[in-house]
Amino acid sequence: MIQPDFSKNSAGLITAVVIDAASKDVLMVAYMNETSFQKTLASGETWFWSRSRQQLWHKGETSGNTQQIVNVKIDCDADTLLISVNPAGPACHTGHRSCFYRELTD
Numbered sequence: 001m002i003q004p005d006f007s008k009n010s011a012g013l014i015t016a017v018v019i020d021a022a023s024k025d026v027l028m029v030a031y032m033n034e035t036s037f038q039k040t041l042a043s044g045e046t047w048f049w050s051r052s053r054q055q056l057w058h059k060g061e062t063s064g065n066t067q068q069i070v071n072v073k074i075d076c077d078a079d080t081l082l083i084s085v086n087p088a089g090p091a092c093h094t095g096h097r098s099c100f101y102r103e104l105t106d
Helices: 034-043
Strands: 014-020 026-032 047-050 055-058 067-074 080-087
Touching: 026 034, 026 047, 026 080, 034 047, 034 055, 034 067
Parallel strands: 014 080
Antiparallel strands: 014 026, 047 055, 067 080
16 A cells, blocks of 8 residues: 655645545545544544644544545655545534635635
């Protein structure tokens, strides 16, 4: 199995793009360190590293809006993951289905 290269970033983080397995909509972008990556694989649900809180977080731990893993793909540089999930609710902390619900305006 190809493994992510956590050494490419000085903080040991890789980018994780999370999409809805059914609709293919982008739900969110977050970061993983090696521990959150291993927890994601072991649990079958997404775990991330919070850069602002400097701690691991299990998506949906407090809200119940977990993300069940369908598959995980890795890019050619081994530093970005594309994670397909079956979401159990909104991905965004604002309650929106996706974190990408706003358009830039002039």
